[in-house]
Each structure stands twice: as C-alpha cells, then as structure tokens.
Amino acid sequence: MTPPMRLSTxxxxxxxxxxxLGVTIGLLPGISAGSAWAVLLAAIVxxxxxxxxxxxxxxxxxxxxxxxxxxxxxxxxxxxxxLALSVTPGLHVAGFxxxxxxxxxxxxxxxxxxxxxxxxxxxxVTRHLLRVNRRHRRDATxxxxxxxxxxxxxxxxxxxxxxxxxxxxxxxxxxxxxTGSHTLAEWHAELPAxxxxxxAGLLHxxxxxxPAFRWYEKESGRLVVTNHPRDxxxxxxxxxxxxxxxxxxxxxxxxxxxxxxxxxxxxxSTVRAPRASGRAGRFLGAYLVDxxxxxxxxxxxxxxxxxxxxxxxxxxxxRVEPRIPRTASYVLLRGLTNVLLRHxxxxxxxxxxxRGAPSIYCDFVDYDExxxxxxxxxxxxxxxxxxxxxxxxxxxELAPAAPRPYHLVVLSDHGQSQGATFLQRYGVALEDLVRExxxxxxVVVAPEDEQAGRARTLxxxxxxxxxxxxxxxxxxxxxxxxxxVAASGNLAMxxxxxxxxxxxxxxxxxxxxxxxxxxxAHPGIGWVMVRSRERxxxxxxxxxxxxxxxxxxxxxxxxxxxxxxAADDLxxxxxLGNVGDLLINSVVDPETLEVAAFEELIGxxxxxxxxxxxxxxxxxxxxxxxxxxxGADAVHRQLVRWLELLGQRSAARPGEPGSAxx
Numbered sequence: 001m002t003p004p005m006r007l008s009t010x011x012x013x014x015x016x017x018x019x020x021l022g023v024t025i026g027l028l029p030g031i032s033a034g035s036a037w038a039v040l041l042a043a044i045v046x047x048x049x050x051x052x053x054x055x056x057x058x059x060x061x062x063x064x065x066x067x068x069x070x071x072x073x074x075x076x077x078x079x080x081x082x083l084a085l086s087v088t089p090g091l092h093v094a095g096f097x098x099x100x101x102x103x104x105x106x107x108x109x110x111x112x113x114x115x116x117x118x119x120x121x122x123x124x125v126t127r128h129l130l131r132v133n134r135r136h137r138r139d140a141t142x143x144x145x146x147x148x149x150x151x152x153x154x155x156x157x158x159x160x161x162x163x164x165x166x167x168x169x170x171x172x173x174x175x176x177x178x179t180g181s182h183t184l185a186e187w188h189a190e191l192p193a194x195x196x197x198x199x200a201g202l203l204h205x206x207x208x209x210x211p212a213f214r215w216y217e218k219e220s221g222r223l224v225v226t227n228h229p230r231d232x233x234x235x236x237x238x239x240x241x242x243x244x245x246x247x248x249x250x251x252x253x254x255x256x257x258x259x260x261x262x263x264x265x266x267x268x269s270t271v272r273a274p275r276a277s278g279r280a281g282r283f284l285g286a287y288l289v290d291x292x293x294x295x296x297x298x299x300x301x302x303x304x305x306x307x308x309x310x311x312x313x314x315x316x317x318x319r320v321e322p323r324i325p326r327t328a329s330y331v332l333l334r335g336l337t338n339v340l341l342r343h344x345x346x347x348x349x350x351x352x353x354x355r356g357a358p359s360i361y362c363d364f365v366d367y368d369e370x371x372x373x374x375x376x377x378x379x380x381x382x383x384x385x386x387x388x389x390x391x392x393x394x395x396x397e398l399a400p401a402a403p404r405p406y407h408l409v410v411l412s413d414h415g416q417s418q419g420a421t422f423l424q425r426y427g428v429a430l431e432d433l434v435r436e437x438x439x440x441x442x443v444v445v446a447p448e449d450e451q452a453g454r455a456r457t458l459x460x461x462x463x464x465x466x467x468x469x470x471x472x473x474x475x476x477x478x479x480x481x482x483x484x485v486a487a488s489g490n491l492a493m494x495x496x497x498x499x500x501x502x503x504x505x506x507x508x509x510x511x512x513x514x515x516x517x518x519x520x521a522h523p524g525i526g527w528v529m530v531r532s533r534e535r536x537x538x539x540x541x542x543x544x545x546x547x548x549x550x551x552x553x554x555x556x557x558x559x560x561x562x563x564x565x566a567a568d569d570l571x572x573x574x575x576l577g578n579v580g581d582l583l584i585n586s587v588v589d590p591e592t593l594e595v596a597a598f599e600e601l602i603g604x605x606x607x608x609x610x611x612x613x614x615x616x617x618x619x620x621x622x623x624x625x626x627x628x629x630x631g632a633d634a635v636h637r638q639l640v641r642w643l644e645l646l647g648q649r650s651a652a653r654p655g656e657p658g659s660a661x662x
Contacts, residue, residue: 246359
C-alpha cells in the first residue's frame with residue numbers, strides 16, 4: 001500500500017512553497033508583496049490554479065501539436081504564476097515577463113526544497129503519479145488477467161547484481177529475493193553481448209539478425225549502426241514477424257526495438273514513425289507541463305551534472321586506474337540519462353499501468369552509461385543502481401491501484417567487463433594497427449557513438465518535428481574503402497570491403513601478407529577468427545589455434561579465459577550474416593578478467609571475457625523456468641511462455657511454446 005503523506009511532510013511542503021515564493025519576490029524586480037500573509041495566500045492560489053488548469057492545458061496542447069506542447073512547457077508555469085499574483089490581494093506584478101522569470105526561480109527553489117524535504121520518504125512520487133493518472137485509472141476497464149512490467153537494467157551482470165544487493169544499492173530487489181517472492185537466474189548472452197543483439201532476441205526472438213553493435217554490409221556498401229533510428233528501423237523490418245513479445249497490446253518504452261508493441265514510445269526503431277510520434281505526444285503531454293515532471297527533472301539533472309563533475313575530479317585526484325577522461329558531452333549525457341530519461345520512463349510506465357496495459361517493457365540505461373565511463377563496479381556506477389531500485393519500489397507501490405494485477409520482472413541484456421583501453425595500453429588504436437599492417441590506402445572506422453544514440457532518441461522522441469539528424473553518413477556503395485573496421489567493446493570486425501562475400505584466410509594472406517600474422521602477434525589481441533578454405537572457421541592465437549568445425553585445439557587454446565561457451569558462441573556467430581572477414585577479440589587477463597576495449601570506454605561489452613556475457617533475470621519465484629537460458633532467444637521463449645500462462649498471448653506462432661510446431 002502507498003504510505004499516506006505525513007502531516008509534518010504536508011506542512012513542510014506548504015511552508016516550502018511559501019518560503020520559495022517569498023524569496024523569489026524579494027530577489028526579483030517587478031514583483032512586490034504587501035505582507036507575508038499575502039505571499040502565503042498567493043502560494044495557495046498558485047497551487048489551486050495548477051491543480052485545476054494543468055490537466056486541461058496538457059490535453060489541449062497535445063491536440064494542437066509538438067511545437068505547442070514545447071511552448072506550453074515553457075509558458076504554462078509562467079502563465080499560472082502571473083494569474084496567481086494578479087488575483088491575490090496585496091501583491092503587485094509589473095507585467096508578464098517579470099512573472100515569467102520569477103516562475104523559473106520559484107520552480108528551482110521548490111524543486112531543490114522538495115528534494116530535501118522528501119528525501120528518503122517512501123510514497124511521495126507514487127502519490128503524485130496516482131494523482132496525475134487518476135482519470136486513466138477511472139476510465140480503464142478492470143481485468144483479472146495479470147499484467148507484466150519488464151524492467152531492463154541495461155548492462156548489469158549477474159555477479160554485479162549480487163554485489164550491489166550486498167552493498168545496499170538494490171534494497172528492493174534484495175527484499176524480493178530475501179522474502180522469496182522472486183528468484184534470480186543468470187543467463188548467457190551469446191556473441192555479441194550488446195543491447196541491439198540482445199533486444200532483437202528478447203523482444204523478437206531473432207538475435208541472429210544482429211552480428212554486432214555496428215557492422216558493414218558488403219552487398220549494399222552500407223554501414224549499419226543500430227543506435228541510429230534509421231538503421232534500427234531497417235533492422236527491425238528484417239527481424240519482425242508481427243508476433244514479438246509485446247504484440248498483444250503491449251507497450252515499448254526506451255528500447256532499441258519495439259517487440260511489435262502497438263504503443264511504442266522513445267523506441268529507437270519507431271521514434272521517427274509518424275504514428276509513434278503522435279502517440280508519444282499524447283502520453284508525454286502531462287509530463288511536460290507538470291512541474292513535478294520535466295521542470296523538476298531538469299533541475300535535478302543539473303544536480304546530477306554537478307555530482308558527475310565532483311566524482312570525475314575525485315577519481316583523478318585519487319589516481320584511480322584504469323580511467324578515461326569524462327568529456328563535457330558525457331557529463332551532459334549522464335544528467336539526461338540518469339535523471340531526465342529515468343523520470344520520463346517512470347512517468348510513461350505508470351500511466352500505462354493505470355491504463356491497464358497487459359505488458360510493458362522498458363530499458364533503463366542509467367547504470368550502463370556510468371559504468372562505461374567510470375567502470376562497472378565503481379562507486380558512482382553502483383550508486384546509479386539506487387535510482388533504478390527506487391523506480392522498482394515505486395512500481396511496486398503503484399501496482400495495487402492499477403485496473404489489473406501486475407507482476408514485475410527485472411532483467412538485463414548483457415554485463416560489462418572492465419579494463420584500460422587498447423589505445424591506453426599500447427598507444428595505438430586498432431584501426432591504425434590494421435592500417436599499418438595491411439598498408440591499405442583507405443581504412444574507414446565505424447563511429448563510436450553508443451551513448452549519443454540515447455540522446456538522439458530522447459531528442460527525436462520529445463521533439464520529432466525539430467529533430468533532423470541521424471548520426472554519421474555511411475559509406476556509399478561506389479568508391480568503397482579497402483578496409484572497414486567496426487568495433488563493439490573489445491570485439492572488432494574487419495571487412496575487406498572491395499571483395500564480395502566472406503574472404504578466406506588464404507585469400508587475406510595473399511592480399512595482405514602481414515595483416516593476420518601482425519594481429520595475432522600483438523600483445524593486445526587475444527585471438528582472431530577467420531574462415532579457412534579447407535578447415536572452416538579457425539580461431540588463431542599467438543601460441544595455438546582452435547579448429548571450430550571439429551573443436552580441435554593445436555597448441556595453446558586461444559579461447560582459454562573466455563568462458564566455457566566461447567567456442568559455441570563463435571560457431572554460431574560464424575553463421576550470421578554480415579560478419580566481418582576477420583573477427584578480433586582483445587586480450588583477457590586471466591587473473592583480473594580485465595579486457596582492452598577497442599573503444600575509449602573503461603567498461604565495455606560486445607566480445608568475450610569477464611562478466612559481459614552474464615546478464616541476469618529476476619522473476620516471480622513460482623514461475624517455472626522450462627529450459628536452459630542460453631542466448632536472448634531462449635529468454636524470449638521463456639518470457640512468451642510466461643505471458644501465455646497468464647493468458648495474454650492471443651495465438652502462438654509456429655515454434656512458440658504452446659503451438660503445434662513447438
């Protein structure tokens with residue numbers, strides 16, 4: 001049950017509004033008050049006007065369009081502020097613009113004060129979400145069929161989950177496990193351990209369509225980068241069959257792919273679709289004009305930016321290693337993902353729970369973002385999990401008020417592995433090493449912008465009419481470079497772009513005699529996989545090789561230290577479309593399990609080594625796990641089966657659990 005607001009808290013909130021308004025009037029010109037009691041009355045009038053008019057404004061502005069909605073966010077608080085001051089006896093305001101600037105100062109003071117007053121008190125956010133969604137709760141049709149809310153904690157490994165629970169960073173999850181309501185299972189993320197590949201499997205059961213985070217397609221000469229909305233839409237068109245995880249009335253929030261959800265919000269693959277954008281506007285209107293929504297989130301985002309600046313400086317002063325420079329663009333991005341996007345996601349999930357959506361799947365990227373730059377087990381990364389845990393606690397409190405019972409499932413798409421980058425260790429980037437060894441006149445490198453894609457989706461989702469960018473241009477089919485290097489964490493693929501199909505070991509050695517030998521000899525390269533004309537896929541290391549066709553090892557096993565399923569992962573990966581002519585994995589330290597990312601990220605994923613292939617699945621304890629969870633497709637089948645047992649799936653497709661072909 002949602003805890004009732006304590007009288008002391010209510011009094012503190014009223015006094016806070018009174019004090020904030022008094023400070024604002026005292027500091028800014030153009031507004032004056034005859035007495036403190038007039039200020040108190042104005043604060044009460046302002047609160048009453050907001051409660052009465054904001055829902056009307058949200059509905060009206062949403063119908064008009066996105067530009068009106070954005071302008072409404074800028075002006076609604078100012079208009080209400082101006083009206084409240086104008087009608088309150090004893091107050092004088094010299095026009096609209098003094099009220100406009102005063103409204104923002106007032107909002108900042110109230111946001112900061114509320115953070116102090118309500119810190120650590122359960123139920124404050126819950127009560128607000130119940131209040132703003134009361135109309136949806138009233139209009140929804142009750143159902144006895146349980147719904148499922150699936151929360152993806154991006155980048156969280158199973159070992160790190162256990163560690164975070166022991167440190168107190170995940171108290172809600174820890175309580176679920178300790179009371180026996182839920183159980184924790186580890187599943188294996190097949191190569192590549194990236195969000196697009198895992199979500200293609202989790203949401204569509206089609207992870208084989210995604211060979212990496214970014215890849216080159218020789219046939220078209222196209223570089224596909226899955227965090228570009230245009231490319232993610234292309235990939236989803238290839239993998240969907242219309243019966244994804246969310247096809248039966250589900251809602252997709254902040255994902256790479258939609259799972260065929262009828263309602264898809266802030267989802268990479270659909271964010272540019274006109275129907276998706278229109279629906280996003282409908283659901284985001286209340287969040288934008290509510291001071292507890294976007295305005296509050298923006299002020300807390302500024303606080304997150306200040307915290308990041310402090311933590312980065314502290315890491316430098318303490319000489320923590322490994323570490324990377326935390327750039328200005330990342331500082332801003334952390335504020336957006338760790339506060340604004342989390343609050344927005346929670347608001348959208350809460351609304352659709354109150355509407356009675358049968359299934360909701362949302363990806364929270366807070367932890368993954370910070371772990372990339374600070375390290376997956378560093379204090380600031382673990383602290384980010386507290387914010388996600390508070391989301392789980394809020395959803396748990398909201399569930400009893402929804403028009404149907406809800407179950408909560410928590411999972412991740414991959415883990416992360418830590419280590420100094422390849423460039424930091426050896427003073428040369430992988431693409432430069434490839435260029436030097438091959439003597440190729442032209443080497444193209446895929447852009448490293450995983451984090452920028454999240455901001456791109458948020459921008460396009462909030463302001464689609466104003467967003468016209470989609471990342472870097474891809475190489476044209478004609479005038480191709482000789483080599484293309486596409487890295488995903490500590491895994492990279494090299495394409496001989498001017499030669500169709502998969503090149504063999506023998507052909508590569510003939511064209512570039514020093515390339516393979518030089519890569520294998522480099523201390524930062526753990527192994528290289530290439531197809532041999534006679535032996536099929538071969539994994540080459542400095543002191544041995546592994547023939548995957550018959551799993552024969554000659555010399556030292558190059559896959560030692562990469563996990564017990566490494567050979568199986570590579571055999572599967574070799575069969576995927578658009579795999580590079582060379583597949584390169586960094587060295588893996590056998591003692592620390594550290595890897596050397598080919599991108600400038602301390603925490604990485606995409607290849608083999610460390611915890612990156614060990615994601616987690618936390619589900620109700622009485623739900624049966626019917627098969628071994630090897631790969632995202634297997635987890636998809638299990639999720640579908642659970643939805644089926646709950647009575648949600650309208651009809652099983654061939655091969656699904658419950659179908660005649662299964």
